[in-house]
Amino acid sequence: MSHRTHVPSHDRRTLLRGSLAASAALALPVGAAAAPAQALGGRPRAGWGVQTGDVTASSGLVWVRSDRPARMTVETSATESFRRSRSWPGPLLGPGTDFTGTTALRGLPAGEQVHYRVVLSDPDDPRRTGEPVYGTFRTASARxxxxxxxxxxxxxxxxxxxxxxxxxxxxxxxxxxxxxxxxxxxxxxxxxxxxxxxxxxxxxxxxxxxxxxxxxxxxxxxxxxxxxxxxxxxxxxxxxxxxxxxxxxxxxxxxxxxxxxxxxxxxxxxxxxxxxxxxxxxxxxxxxxxxxxxxxxxxxxxxxxxxxxxxxxxxxxxxxxxxxxxxxxxxxxxxxxxxxxxxxxxxxxxxxxxxxxxxxxxxxxxxxxxxxxxxxxxxxxxxxxxxxxxxxxxxxxxxxxxxxxxxxxxxxxxxxxxxxxxxxxxxxxxxxxxxxxxxxxxxxxxxxxxxxxxxxxxxxxxxxxxxxxxxxxxxxxxxxxxxxxxxxxxxxxxxxxxxxxxxxxxxxxxxxxxxxxxxxxxxxxxx
Known part of the structure; x- marks a missing residue:
């Protein structure tokens, strides 16, 4: 059949980098409630990985969970180098949603591989950001x-x-x-x-x-x-x-x-x-x-x-x-x-x-x-x-x-x-x-x-x-x-x-x- 080209294994370096970071973050006590940033110290961490949902030809949703209050930002690119990227502001993650959040992406190109990374930042100091977590997905084709x-x-x-x-x-x-x-x-x-x-x-x-x-x-x-x-x-x-x-x-x-x-x-x-x-x-x-x-x-x-x-x-x-x-x-x-x-x-x-x-x-x-x-x-x-x-x-x-x-x-x-x-x-x-x-x-x-x-x-x-x-x-x-x-x-x-x-x-x-x-x-x- 005629199908869009799958992502070759060498293009998954970014994705795997994010997965390893997520694995390391799970050394935190499992199930523990997130604490205020001042008590935790350091920068926000996304130890539970990322996921996307209900992706169509032009839209999708990106999910993440933080270990503390944080501002979510999603960056997307046509390549894993992120040389030319677009930024999508996301919600403030806090205890009301168990420090989870979802950001909607709209106006995406149909039938294309989209690379993304999620960045969590300190809500009181946007310059304090955690290690990005990477992912990728394909939008549905219009053809x-x-x-x-x-x-x-x-x-x-x-x-x-x-x-x-x-x-x-x-x-x-x-x-x-x-x-x-x-x-x-x-x-x-x-x-x-x-x-x-x-x-x-x-x-x-x-x-x-x-x-x-x-x-x-x-x-x-x-x-x-x-x-x-x-x-x-x-x-x-x-x-x-x-x-x-x-x-x-x-x-x-x-x-x-x-x-x-x-x-x-x-x-x-x-x-x-x-x-x-x-x-x-x-x-x-x-x-x-x-x-x-x-x-x-x-x-x-x-x-x-x-x-x-x-x-x-x-x-x-x-x-x-x-x-x-x-x-x-x-x-x-x-x-x-x-x-x-x-x-x-x-x-x-x-x-x-x-x-x-x-x-x-x-x-x-x-x-x-x-x-x-x-x-x-x-x-x-x-x-x-x-x-x-x-x-x-x-x-x-x-x-x-x-x-x-x-x-x-x-x-x-x-x-x-x-x-x-x-x-x-x-x-x-x-x-x-x-x-x-x-x-x-x-x-x-x-x-x-x-x-x-x-x-x-x-x-x-x-x-x-x-x-x-x-x-x-x-x-x-x-x-x-x-x-x-x-x-x-x-x-x-x-x-x-x-x-x-x-x-x-x-x-x-x-x-x-x-x-x-x-x-x-x-x-x-x-x-």
């Missing part, structure tokens, strides 16, 4: 012939499997970085706020898994400080920081950012929690989420519209529709109700999704779903967590809302929809077709599942025939909560050819292994 390529996965630090120093940490991020994608779509469960990380876990074969631990990961997260510490935990990993400095992310969330299988209005029956109101916990997690990821619609300073769902436009070939199946859902239930106006998306988000899909002129419309459609995901003995509820008949419960959406896509003649998700901790490919379905008023489509990235693996669960899924591929462990030491981690790759417009999905396993590949044709119904 179809350049094509597009990205990765997706989810589920990080789950089921007690954290950063294992014996294995070198989250090695899968280094493997993904070497593929040098245009961006990474994280499908949720970026943290496990309800998942305790113990110093060690004995595996069934007698081997011992060791974890790096922090105070905030030694208990379930309830306070704002504990949620913030959960997001910081993953940034202790060198591979993840290096990945963040090179690959922009498009981030959504799911249940474990707060607690397993949560829904609005839930009152917890869990002895681990003194705060039983899940809405209180969700508000604290949302604040920390907005502080630790650069998302334009979810701003910690009130500049966004306060929501996670959004469209990230990637040029003429691709629009990414990021869903939020957590904030607006109704309570988990047996899912047999014959009418359900709320569903899993809420009425307002469903209307937004229909409107934006109809407006899209992109060849491919990726629907980034934090939960699968036809895979049955139980919540206890009688309730269900996702859309499917095990009844293969006509749509009921949350299925009604998905049926309405699929019917709309068909009758509005919207082509090129593709569903990507994670959540279930295995990888699979499902083709949905009305000839196999109880509900038939929709056009055929594909759904691909990947993950986990750094969590326990689980056996595959059943399918619900309401929308006629055929599982053409699945790779899953035989028992529950298999450690990353025993089973490879999974991520997916999507590549769109700039000449033909063909889209190829590859389901990958850690170790440079392609498990399954499927190529789809643009604009074709019934493939």
């Amino acid at each position: 179809r012939r350049d094509g597009a390529r990205f990765l997706w996965s989810g589920d990080i630090a789950g089921q007690g499997w954290g950063i294992n120093p014996d294995l070198g940490g989250y090695r899968v991020y280094e493997e993904m970085r070497r593929l040098d994608p245009d961006f990474f779509l994280c499908s949720g469960d970026n943290i496990y706020a309800d998942g305790v990380i113990n110093p060690s876990v004995t595996l069934p074969d007698g081997r011992v898994w060791r974890n790096i631990t922090t105070p905030e990961k030694s208990r379930v997260a309830q306070t704002l400080a504990e949620f913030r510490g959960n997001f910081r935990y993953n940034l202790l990993d060198t591979h993840l920081r290096r990945f963040n400095a090179q690959v922009p992310s498009v981030v959504q969330w799911d249940d474990h950012e707060v607690r397993n299988n949560w829904y609005p209005g839930q009152i917890l029956d869990d002895v681990r929690y003194t705060e039983k109101n899940v809405d209180v916990l969700a508000a604290r997690s949302t604040r920390a989420f907005s502080e630790y990821f650069p998302i334009p619609t979810l701003s910690p300073r009130g500049r966004g519209n306060g929501r996670i769902h959004r469209v990230v436009r990637q040029g003429p070939l691709l629009d990414v529709f990021v869903l939020d199946m957590r904030t607006f859902r109704n309570a988990n239930s047996p899912g047999r109700q014959p009418a359900d106006a709320t569903g899993i998306l809420g009425a307002e988000q469903l209307a937004w999704l229909k409107r934006e899909l109809a407006r899209s002129r992109a060849v491919w419309k990726v629907i980034a779903s934090d939960m699968p459609l036809g895979i049955v995901v139980p919540d206890g003995a009688t309730d269900f967590e996702a859309v499917a509820q095990g009844d293969p008949g006509a749509p009921l419960g949350r299925e009604l809302q998905i049926a309405e959406l699929l019917r709309f896509i068909k009758h509005a003649r919207i082509t090129g929809t593709l569903w990507l998700t994670a959540d279930v901790h295995y990888t699979s490919a499902q083709h949905y077709h009305p000839s196999r379905a109880a509900f038939k008023d929709f056009a055929p489509f594909w759904e691909f599942v990947s993950g986990p990235l750094a969590a326990g693996g689980f056996p595959a669960t059943g399918l619900d025939a309401t929308f006629g899924p055929d599982q053409v591929f699945v790779k899953a462990p035989a028992r529950a909560n298999v450690s990353p030491m025993e089973s490879p981690q999974y991520f997916g790759e999507v590549e769109i050819d700039g000449g033909s417009g063909e889209l190829t999905v590859r389901l990958r396993a850690e170790g440079d292994t392609v498990l399954f590949s499927k190529t789809l044709q643009p604009g074709r119904v019934g493939q």
Whole structure:
């Protein structure tokens, strides 16, 4: 395919220089609150690396965290020498955002490699600056012939499997970085706020898994400080920081950012929690989420519209529709109700999704779903967590809302929809077709599942025939909560050819292994 030139390894000197500086800075006490500059002495330090988010053809967001109050400035250049650079003033970083900050870059050149560095300065003396932290990213191309390529996965630090120093940490991020994608779509469960990380876990074969631990990961997260510490935990990993400095992310969330299988209005029956109101916990997690990821619609300073769902436009070939199946859902239930106006998306988000899909002129419309459609995901003995509820008949419960959406896509003649998700901790490919379905008023489509990235693996669960899924591929462990030491981690790759417009999905396993590949044709119904 015709694709923009990747960054050669010798052009990453600047990036790696910044990564080494970040590693050295993590000698500070993990999780300690930033102190006033006078108490710390020295200059501001950005020991948690940098990251970019929601990069388009002309814009992007740059994130950093300081160890003390500081003024953030971003400098960008077409070359790593920074001989000709542009300066972007950023916010004052302070305790109100846990010393994190995001700077918006606008008017960037399309389809180009952008080098950047973040400089932190003393707010009382701008001449006192810390060591710059470097990164790079590619903007989306405005030319179809350049094509597009990205990765997706989810589920990080789950089921007690954290950063294992014996294995070198989250090695899968280094493997993904070497593929040098245009961006990474994280499908949720970026943290496990309800998942305790113990110093060690004995595996069934007698081997011992060791974890790096922090105070905030030694208990379930309830306070704002504990949620913030959960997001910081993953940034202790060198591979993840290096990945963040090179690959922009498009981030959504799911249940474990707060607690397993949560829904609005839930009152917890869990002895681990003194705060039983899940809405209180969700508000604290949302604040920390907005502080630790650069998302334009979810701003910690009130500049966004306060929501996670959004469209990230990637040029003429691709629009990414990021869903939020957590904030607006109704309570988990047996899912047999014959009418359900709320569903899993809420009425307002469903209307937004229909409107934006109809407006899209992109060849491919990726629907980034934090939960699968036809895979049955139980919540206890009688309730269900996702859309499917095990009844293969006509749509009921949350299925009604998905049926309405699929019917709309068909009758509005919207082509090129593709569903990507994670959540279930295995990888699979499902083709949905009305000839196999109880509900038939929709056009055929594909759904691909990947993950986990750094969590326990689980056996595959059943399918619900309401929308006629055929599982053409699945790779899953035989028992529950298999450690990353025993089973490879999974991520997916999507590549769109700039000449033909063909889209190829590859389901990958850690170790440079392609498990399954499927190529789809643009604009074709019934493939």
